[in-house]
Amino acid sequence: MAEQRAGRVVSRRSERIQDAVPFRMMFGFRMHSGYAERRLEPGVLDLTFGDPHEMQMPEYVEALRSAAVPEDELWFAYKQSERPAQDAAAASLERVVRLGWTGDDLRMTTGGFGAITVAMKVLADPGDEVVYTLPPWFLYEPLALEAGLAPVKVRAAEPSFDLDLGGIASALTPRTRIVVVNSPNNPTGRIYPPELLLGLAGLLAEASARFGHRIWIVSDEPYNRIVFFGNEFHSPAEFYPHTLVCYSYGKTLLAPGQRLGYIAVPPGLEGRDEVLEAVDMMQIAAGWLFPNAVMQHATPALEKLTLDVAALEAKRDRLVGAMREIGYEVAVPDGTFYLWPRSPLPDDEAFVADLSRRGVFVMPGALFETPGWFRICLTATAETIEAAIPHLRDAFEAARKLRHGGVVEADSGQIP
Structure with missing residues (x-):
């Protein structure tokens, strides 16, 4: 047993977890991609995680405040x-x-x-x-x-x-x-x-x-x-x-x-x-x-509270309609607060990297072990979604041109 542990600091279980592709990609995305810093920059449009992008409803705050009084x-x-x-x-x-x-x-x-x-x-x-x-x-x-x-x-x-x-x-x-x-x-x-x-x-x-x-x-x-x-x-x-x-x-x-x-x-x-x-x-x-x-x-x-599902649905409909008009393949989700469009490039990570350069953050399908797709989160504000549409159009057009003779820079993994 001592020989088996020689030179190792952490358990094999820890190593297996760290080596899991989704975990490694998510950890790298949050910690090493610049996402944590860039998401707070003015003009950056964050459509990644299901985080709130507006102040919490007052009734929620009051419920916690009341519950904190012994x-x-x-x-x-x-x-x-x-x-x-x-x-x-x-x-x-x-x-x-x-x-x-x-x-x-x-x-x-x-x-x-x-x-x-x-x-x-x-x-x-x-x-x-x-x-x-x-x-x-x-x-x-x-x-x-x-x-x-x-x-x-x-x-x-x-x-x-x-x-x-x-x-x-x-x-x-x-x-x-x-x-x-x-x-x-x-x-x-x-x-x-x-x-x-x-x-x-x-x-x-x-x-x-x-x-x-x-x-x-x-x-x-x-x-x-x-x-x-x-x-x-x-x-x-x-x-x-x-x-x-x-x-x-x-x-x-x-x-x-x-x-x-x-x-x-x-x-x-x-x-x-x-x-x-x-x-x-x-x-x-x-x-x-x-x-x-x-x-x-x-x-x-x-239990008496819920987010505004009708507002989510309106954002879903706006973005699905706009993306289909641009040329994206995207289904209408039945529920949740996500869209799952097909990447216009087979390399979804390269496409997501290009969107990131344009100031729009989404998640690559590779993070979900399904390359060729990407995820958009609708918990962003309606204004953020509206502002993202032109960038989604420009990225789609760049990908279309790339498919017809462009070259991806191998060292950056991004669309030039």
């Missing part, structure tokens, strides 16, 4: 899951996914991160496999590796970016314990239809019987309230009871820095109490992954 001597004592927070969260979830949820079915977590971390460690042992679809939220792989799990990746069906049920079925092995489903999807904005989720439920039930152990769904649902007109959200939990629902308030309230979420186990599930007890223990063992006292005290008031 009502008893234990107001700031150690908190696990506070019952008023659980009840408020369950009532809200029941309005979206009608399965008879109560506060007993939920455990409050430090955002969606905490919920997914706990779900993976409760359901799977080191060496087990977790299957998810590309393009993914870029932190599934690091979270799986941290839990000692083996990521197994299946590409979505293009151009719809629906789940590829055939691909998922082929990826399942006796080591598979978890399939992650993210709907509405980040980054594509796709909401998976009921018939697709029903098909997934059938193939997982068959595979579970064949392998002699249950394959679970971890349903990552932080956008299940951000659904645009004419669309309807359905959770995998409606079709497959062995589903853990993971939710984050950071999206619905556009306050990702205030860590609040939950993990929910469907009522009536056989073994539900055992799963919930394991969740409680894992939250403690993994580093007290319960929200801070103030966030839990504020949850009932926060």
Whole structure:
């Protein structure tokens, strides 16, 4: 063992996490690309992360301010899951996914991160496999590796970016314990239809019987309230009871820095109490992954609030229309606050670099392990989106000329 550790400073697990392509690219993007400094420069148009770009709604601030005033001597004592927070969260979830949820079915977590971390460690042992679809939220792989799990990746069906049920079925092995489903999807904005989720439920039930152990769904649902007109959200939990629902308030309230979420186990599930007890223990063992006292005290008031989905939809429609007029291939997202256009250059990183030179920040598809595309975040102001359109037009035109005889500078990876 000593020989194996010779010359190494950190654990192999740390090295594997750092080597994960999405993690390495995201860390490099935030820390080493100049993004952190340039995003604050006058005139720079930031369309990258789901951060707020306007002052938080006064009702949100007041909810936290009120929750910070102690009502008893234990107001700031150690908190696990506070019952008023659980009840408020369950009532809200029941309005979206009608399965008879109560506060007993939920455990409050430090955002969606905490919920997914706990779900993976409760359901799977080191060496087990977790299957998810590309393009993914870029932190599934690091979270799986941290839990000692083996990521197994299946590409979505293009151009719809629906789940590829055939691909998922082929990826399942006796080591598979978890399939992650993210709907509405980040980054594509796709909401998976009921018939697709029903098909997934059938193939997982068959595979579970064949392998002699249950394959679970971890349903990552932080956008299940951000659904645009004419669309309807359905959770995998409606079709497959062995589903853990993971939710984050950071999206619905556009306050990702205030860590609040939950993990929910469907009522009536056989073994539900055992799963919930394991969740409680894992939250403690993994580093007290319960929200801070103030966030839990504020949850009932926060559940009355939401970001302006109609304003998001208006920004979506404006930008989709403008980009299609320019010539971009871009689908209309069903939900979330993202657009997922095809890059006009096969090298999406080169195209994103050119946009960056023009003062527009977006994310390359390579960060989502899906080269040839890029992601735009609609949480930017309407003014920012309007100002970005001419730059998107100029970058598209530059890419068009490049495809017809231009040359990309190999040393910079940027469009000259």
